[in-house]
Amino acid sequence: MTQSILSEVYAADKSAGLPVSSPAITAILRRATLRRHDSAIQFINASRPDLAQKEQHEADILAAFLPPLMSEADIDRVLNEVIAETTLDGDSRKILGQVYKTFYSKVDKSNVDAHTVKRKAEALLLNV
Numbered sequence: 001m002t003q004s005i006l007s008e009v010y011a012a013d014k015s016a017g018l019p020v021s022s023p024a025i026t027a028i029l030r031r032a033t034l035r036r037h038d039s040a041i042q043f044i045n046a047s048r049p050d051l052a053q054k055e056q057h058e059a060d061i062l063a064a065f066l067p068p069l070m071s072e073a074d075i076d077r078v079l080n081e082v083i084a085e086t087t088l089d090g091d092s093r094k095i096l097g098q099v100y101k102t103f104y105s106k107v108d109k110s111n112v113d114a115h116t117v118k119r120k121a122e123a124l125l126l127n128v
Helices: 002-016 022-045 049-064 072-085 092-106 114-126
Strands: none
Touching (some): 072 114, 092 114
């Protein structure tokens, strides 16, 4: 388990040419946790509870090292601030892109769930 994560960090170090930042390592750990969780689901569907338990155990261990994700209330608060600052004229996709860009400049991307941000931003922009 740790060897695969370390190899991902080393590969990121090599490709960047300098040491990987803490948020990048957090993102690597989150992806590894999600991969193991998804594998556990696949093993359950394939009637392999022994392998599913192993993958879920590894996901739980990795999750213990991760900082908590930003709460939905905090995401809403930052998105509302960003939408208030954003000019809402023009193409909706461009507006959404501006909202994402400003949002991620204010928060650490590794500490938010991108799907939650997308869902909430789209919902908030429909209500504006």
